[in-house]
Amino acid sequence: MNEEVLFYYALFAGGIVCIVLSVLLYFWLREDNGIEFSLFFRLVLxxxxxxxxIWYTAPSLKYVVYxxxxxxxxxxxxEYDDQSKPRTIDLYYDKTGDYFSFLDRAELGAYGPDVPYTCHVTTTKDHAFEISYRLYDFKTNRLLYSSE
Incomplete structure (x- = not known):
């Protein structure tokens, strides 16, 4: 399993944990005469x-699981930004305008808009979450890098 799929599962699990934790803390911290408004407000947040x-990740759940x-x-x-944290690699499709970002770094000879590559990007069917990518040389179609 790659980093992007693990990140998806972490987001989904984080949503479940936040909901369960807020409900449990509400029942555990409330007293018979009520709960402070500030604590109640934080639990609601x-x-x-x-x-x-969960709202963000649930539509893609069936695509990731299956x-x-x-x-x-x-x-x-x-394009690769060495200064950003976390370091990401960005793939731009010029003709379609699609944009994909991965938590990875491909060791390529050159980056930027002047150097075209042939890219194969695997995403969920709804294009909400990136899964993996492969970069090929534009002229020879030789595989240069694969994140799989």
């Missing part, structure tokens, strides 16, 4: 944060 994480992925192929440019 924690619960809403968990609901937001490995039902789509592959986008075409000419792209690769």
């Amino acid at each position: 924690l619960c809403l944060f968990g609901v937001g994480l 490995h039902d992925y789509a592959t986008t192929k075409g000419v792209c440019t690769v």
